[in-house]
Amino acid sequence: MTHPLTIGPHAVTPPVVLAPMAGITNAPFRTLCREFSGGKGLFVSEMITTRALVERNEKTMQLIRFDASETPRSIQLYGVDPATVGKAVRMIAEEDLADHIDLNFGCPVPKVTRKGGGSALPYKRNLLRAILREAVSGAGDLPVTMKMRKGIDDDHMTYLDAGRIAVEEGVTAIALHGRTAAQHYGGTADWSAIARLKEHVPEIPVLGNGDIWSAQDALRMVRETGCDGVVVGRGCLGRPWLFADLVAAFEGRTDHQRPTLREVADVMVRHARLLGEWLGDESKGVIDFRKHVAWYLKGFAVGSEMRKRLAITSSLEELRAGLDELDLAQEWPAGADGPRGRTSGNNRVVLPDGWLKDPYDCAGVSVDAELDTSGG
Numbered sequence: 001m002t003h004p005l006t007i008g009p010h011a012v013t014p015p016v017v018l019a020p021m022a023g024i025t026n027a028p029f030r031t032l033c034r035e036f037s038g039g040k041g042l043f044v045s046e047m048i049t050t051r052a053l054v055e056r057n058e059k060t061m062q063l064i065r066f067d068a069s070e071t072p073r074s075i076q077l078y079g080v081d082p083a084t085v086g087k088a089v090r091m092i093a094e095e096d097l098a099d100h101i102d103l104n105f106g107c108p109v110p111k112v113t114r115k116g117g118g119s120a121l122p123y124k125r126n127l128l129r130a131i132l133r134e135a136v137s138g139a140g141d142l143p144v145t146m147k148m149r150k151g152i153d154d155d156h157m158t159y160l161d162a163g164r165i166a167v168e169e170g171v172t173a174i175a176l177h178g179r180t181a182a183q184h185y186g187g188t189a190d191w192s193a194i195a196r197l198k199e200h201v202p203e204i205p206v207l208g209n210g211d212i213w214s215a216q217d218a219l220r221m222v223r224e225t226g227c228d229g230v231v232v233g234r235g236c237l238g239r240p241w242l243f244a245d246l247v248a249a250f251e252g253r254t255d256h257q258r259p260t261l262r263e264v265a266d267v268m269v270r271h272a273r274l275l276g277e278w279l280g281d282e283s284k285g286v287i288d289f290r291k292h293v294a295w296y297l298k299g300f301a302v303g304s305e306m307r308k309r310l311a312i313t314s315s316l317e318e319l320r321a322g323l324d325e326l327d328l329a330q331e332w333p334a335g336a337d338g339p340r341g342r343t344s345g346n347n348r349v350v351l352p353d354g355w356l357k358d359p360y361d362c363a364g365v366s367v368d369a370e371l372d373t374s375g376g
Contacts, residue, residue, distance in 0.1 A: 005205055005229040007042065007100055008143025008172050010072045014250030015229025016041040016218070016243065017175070017207060018236065019147075020076040020104070023291070027067050028274035032267065033236060034070070036257075037243035042074055047104050050079030050088035064097055065278075072099035076147070078107065079131065080117045086134030093140045101139055103131070105148040105162070108181040110350040119149045119181035120351055122158040125165060126360050132169040143172040147209070147231070150193050152349050153182035156356060159193060163201040175207040175231045181349045185234070185341070195225040207231050213338055215242070215249035215256070234341030238295025240267065261300050262328035268296050269320050276316070283314050299336030302326055 005015035018025060018033055023046065030043040045064060052060040066073045075098040079085035085103070092098050105128070107118030122128050135144050146166055151157035159176055166174055176197050178189035189210025198206040205228035208221045218230045236242045241257040248255045259267070271292060276285025293311045302310075306322065313319040 005173075005207075007072075007145060007205070008141075010042070010100060010143070012042045012229065014040060014247055015207070015222075016246045016250065017229060017231045018043040018243075019175075019209060019231045019233030020044045020047050020102070021233055021237075022046050023288075024237070026063065026275075026278065027065060027070075028271060028278050029240065030070065031067055031274060032240035032271055033243045036241045037247050039069075040247050041243060042072070042100075043070070044074040044076050044102055045098075047076050047078045047107070048088075050077050050081075050084045053077070053088045054084060054091065066098075074098060074100040074102065076102040076104050077135075078104040078117070080115070080121060080127075082127070082130040082134040085131050086138045089135045089138035089142075089144070093138065093142050099142065101135065101142055101144050102175075103135060103144065103146040105146055106177050108149065108184050108349070113152075113181060114350040114352065116352045116355060120152060120349065120355065122148055122162040123152055123156060123355065123359055124361070125161055128162060129165050129169060132166060132171055136170040144170070145173040145175065146171055147175040147177070149177045150180045150190065152351070152356075153180050159197055160200050163197050163206075167201050167203050171204065173205040173207060173228070174201065175209050177231075178208065178210040191221055191225050194221070194227050198226045198228075205229065209233065211339075213340075215245035218246055219249050234339070237341045238292055238298060239340075240271075258332040260328065260332065261326060261330040264296055264300070265320075265323040265326070265328055268292070268323065269316060272319055273316055282316055286314050286316060286319055289319075295340055298340060299333030300326075300330055301333075 005012040018030065025044065025046045034043055048060055048063060064075060075092060077085065077088055079088065089101055092101060105119060105122050109118065112118035113120040148159060148162055150159045163174055176194050178191050178193050191208065194206065194208040207229040208225055208227040209231035212218050212221060212230055212232050213235045221227060221230055241259060244257050272286045272289035275288050276282035279285050279288065290311050294307065297307060310319065310322045313322060
């Protein structure tokens with residue numbers, strides 16, 4: 001029902017992309033999602049700051065490690081300085097660190113927008129152009145894509161201008177989250193903006209993002225907007241098997257993953273184990289996994305005391321023992337398919353002083369805008 005999605009030399013079939021999420025879409029989580037998809041789709045790393053990459057920060061170098069089975073290897077970069085972005089992209093290309101580079105202009109977090117980064121940046125058209133130009137020229141044969149939001153707020157929309165600039169600078173594809181920075185993750189994503197962007201930049205693929213909670217949502221987005229593919233973020237939190245549903249739906253099949261609590265528990269333990277192997281320490285892996293517990297158990301009959309207990313475990317044995325005390329025969333609950341993750345709205349976008357005075361002046365972006373935070 002869709003044309004094949006191509007990102008440079010890479011065919012993405014079905015046209016389904018895992019959205020980068022800070023602290024979530026590391027190699028272990030990507031492994032789970034990819035296994036459920038049967039290796040189909042595109043799975044992007046969590047957001048990497050260009051300055052930390054250029055400085056070869058130890059934690060950053062760990063984050064860009066890909067499993068041997070990952071192909072294509074996809075890195076998302078976040079940067080505000082054209083020269084630093086250019087250096088980071090050249091480093092990736094020259095050292096064969098990835099096969100695809102995505103640039104983040106979607107992050108709505110105040111500590112990023114306060115410095116002129118993330119979803120604040122496309123308002124400065126010349127700065128956006130300079131960053132994209134450096135990235136595309138530094139990437140060589142690697143495709144460069146970008147992810148963005150509609151704009152800062154309803155009075156300062158940027159996505160159509162940003163889309164045109166992206167096409168002119170040789171960006172391969174654009175993903176649009178149908179919210180403004182001011183909306184954060186609140187309200188409803190505006191899918192009509194995705195349709196408008198697709199009409200505005202017919203030369204390259206446009207991917208839609210926002211409020212895809214089920215495979216049927218993904219098909220509906222493609223049908224209603226004409227977009228070339230979908231980017232799924234919060235919908236797969238605690239549900240890596242959503243990618244099995246997405247593949248089935250795009251291939252015209254109706255099979256639908258409905259795991260029992262026993263199957264969910266097995267995935268939880270595997271997720272925690274993979275994190276421990278990746279971090280080189282079982283306890284660190286289980287501690288890192290704690291944030292996922294509530295997402296995996298959403299909707300199941302699990303008492304609040306047990307939820308708390310599972311969220312403070314620090315060994316695989318402890319996690320498995322706690323899960324084994326539950327009624328693991330429970331069927332998939334009706335209430336577990338809807339929205340998950342952050343849903344808060346935020347009506348004020350924190351920006352540098354005078355940011356909105358001139359959409360073309362590039363002054364005011366400082367290097368400390370490059371903070372290690374969420375993807376948007």
